[in-house]
Amino acid sequence: MLEFSAPYRKIVLCIILISKYSAAFEKHWLPDLEWQTANNWVDGRIPEIDSRVIFPQQTRHAVGIASANNLRLSGIDLPSQGFLVLPRNGKLQLSNSRTDAKVSKWSKEGNFFWADPVNWNGSSIAAPDLERVPCRQDNVVLPSVNRTLSILLPVREVQVSSIRLSNEKQPFLEEEWIDFQDRREFSTGRFTVKYTELNLLYLAMRDCPRCFCQENSLNDYLEEICAIQRPRCGFTDCEYPLTVEGHCCPYCGGRVSTSEQISLVMVQTAADEALEGYTEKIAWHTRRSWNGGVEVLIKEKGDYSGIVIQEAVENLREMLQTTGIHVTNAETAGAAMKDSRLAVTLGPLLGTPLVLIVLLLLAFLYFGYSLEHILSGCMEAVSSVRDGIRADKQKHGFARFENIPEGNVRIADLSGTSGGEVDDDDVVKGITQVAGGRFENPLYRSKRDKTEGRKILDAPLTLATLKSQIDDQLENKEMDTEE
Numbered sequence: 002m003l004e005f006s007a008p009y010r011k012i013v014l015c016i017i018l019i020s021k022y023s024a025a026f027e028k029h030w031l032p033d034l035e036w037q038t039a040n041n042w043v044d045g046r047i048p049e050i051d052s053r054v055i056f057p058q059q060t061r062h063a064v065g066i067a068s069a070n071n072l073r074l075s076g077i078d079l080p081s082q083g084f085l086v087l088p089r090n091g092k093l094q095l096s097n098s099r100t101d102a103k104v105s106k107w108s109k110e111g112n113f114f115w116a117d118p119v120n121w122n123g124s125s126i127a128a129p130d131l132e133r134v135p136c137r138q139d140n141v142v143l144p145s146v147n148r149t150l151s152i153l154l155p156v157r158e159v160q161v162s163s164i165r166l167s168n169e170k171q172p173f174l175e176e177e178w179i180d181f182q183d184r185r186e187f188s189t190g191r192f193t194v195k196y197t198e199l200n201l202l203y204l205a206m207r208d209c210p211r212c213f214c215q216e217n218s219l220n221d222y223l224e225e226i227c228a229i230q231r232p233r234c235g236f237t238d239c240e241y242p243l244t245v246e247g248h249c250c251p252y253c254g255g256r257v258s259t260s261e262q263i264s265l266v267m268v269q270t271a272a273d274e275a276l277e278g279y280t281e282k283i284a285w286h287t288r289r290s291w292n293g294g295v296e297v298l299i300k301e302k303g304d305y306s307g308i309v310i311q312e313a314v315e316n317l318r319e320m321l322q323t324t325g326i327h328v329t330n331a332e333t334a335g336a337a338m339k340d341s342r343l344a345v346t347l348g349p350l351l352g353t354p355l356v357l358i359v360l361l362l363l364a365f366l367y368f369g370y371s372l373e374h375i376l377s378g379c380m381e382a383v384s385s386v387r388d389g390i391r392a393d394k395q396k397h398g399f400a401r402f403e404n405i406p407e408g409n410v411r412i413a414d415l416s417g418t419s420g421g422e423v424d425d426d427d428v429v430k431g432i433t434q435v436a437g438g439r440f441e442n443p444l445y446r447s448k449r450d451k452t453e454g455r456k457i458l459d460a461p462l463t464l465a466t467l468k469s470q471i472d473d474q475l476e477n478k479e480m481d482t483e484e
């Protein structure tokens with residue numbers, strides 16, 4: 002029996018709970034954007050020497066070629082939007098174009114959203130979508146320092162308990178994290194991921210009745226997640242799907258709830274005990290519901306069959322009641338449904354193609370919404386962090402070239418360069434100084450120079466074109482100096 006009367010016991014209990022559960026709330030960022038990862042190339046074809054490399058027009062994310070040493074390619078088709086993260090002092094050579102060059106295509110396209118549940122692990126598959134992305138009490142783990150990171154931050158401000166790199170034990174201090182928003186690796190935009198205030202207090206209060214995943218921005222943030230998640234809902238394979246708070250799709254599974262404001266950990270412990278024998282078949286997730294009660298969500302690991310869920314819900318209900326917890330509701334999503342049913346009922350009437358078109362249209366509507374919703378905010382905060390995320394340890398720097406109509410990359414007029422901007426950064430110099438001239442690198446362009454409404458070129462720009470332009474300009478420059 003636990004006794005809660007003496008205050009010091011509460012404190013001891015808190016400390017035990019903190020130490021027991023804090024490790025369990027880590028969420029890792031999963032996307033891998035490395036050049037050397039076979040999965041990132043169509044058919045697993047990592048570029049070989051003298052290959053030609055093609056990026057999709059709308060790559061939009063950053064691709065890390067840093068670990069590929071001394072790369073020699075016969076051509077690169079650059080995306081109209083996207084980033085290539087180059088190694089410092091690494092070499093990227095272009096050989097003469099060959100018609101027989103092997104072609105490697107980058108297989109990924111589009112942004113990687115912070116608000117996308119599939120980009121994170123660390124939560125049960127039974128958890129609603131909102132709780133699969135980092136919550137206020139979660140510790141976020143970003144990929145190790147030698148990997149490329151490209152995240153589109155949420156439009157709404159969200160809070161997390163801490164952020165660390167996977168190769169580091171200690172998370173960033175809050176000040177360090179805040180400093181990143183001024184770093185040039187991050188393209189401008191709102192820096193919407195913040196540290197939760199009063200970290201320890203929240204940790205200790207994980208059990209508090211009003212501690213939700215993300216508090217203030219709940220609806221907007223959920224809508225952001227759902228704009229991504231809804232088009233993936235697919236077929237609902239149960240008869241009476243549940244509506245689960247923070248989840249974007251109909252939920253085929255079970256739920257046992259209590260409206261009492263009791264300890265989450267107590268329910269969790271009871272659930273772990275009651276469902277112990279089912280770990281192969283089901284997953285469960287204990288959460289604080291929005292009315293302050295506690296509920297256990299149960300989901301099958303494979304397709305929904307209904308039978309296992311029914312049994313598990315029954316077991317759990319009994320276990321909770323014998324523990325003295327009043328169960329207000331125990332429900333399942335009913336019988337399983339076969340996917341073919343949709344085609345069977347509608348098929349003869351409308352013909353499958355029509356059904357497909359309608360489904361596609363619906364999907365596009367949702368998708369269209371998501372694009373508009375997210376892009377209109379223009380809060381692009383793609384971040385690309387390379388080696389040495391901390392300035393003092395920085396080993397890599399990189400340049401950013403924009404595919405813009407006027408000039409593309411050019412050797413800037415040295416006398417005309419606005420001084421001081423580049424000078425303070427040795428790392429950058431290593432890359433941007435070429436034969437006495439400098440590339441115009443938008444990363445370091447003066448804010449005053451920014452012209453609004455630049456049009457992005459329609460045609461993809463090849464690196465070969467780029468190179469010849471640079472060569473031309475270099476020649477011109479040399480001629481100028483000789484005269």
Ligand SMILES: *[C@@H]1O[C@H](CO)[C@@H](O)[C@H](O)[C@H]1NC(C)=O
Pocket residue numbers: 029031122123124
């Ligand atoms: C999440 O992913 C990371 C990195 O891929 C891995 O090290 C970790 O074990 C995973 N955690 C869980 C709970 O699956």
Ligand SMILES: *[C@@H]1O[C@H](CO)[C@@H](O)[C@H](O)[C@H]1NC(C)=O
Pocket residue numbers: 035068145147148
């Ligand atoms: C990053 O470093 C780790 C160990 O230092 C190494 O195992 C891993 O292969 C490196 N990854 C890349 C992409 O360079």
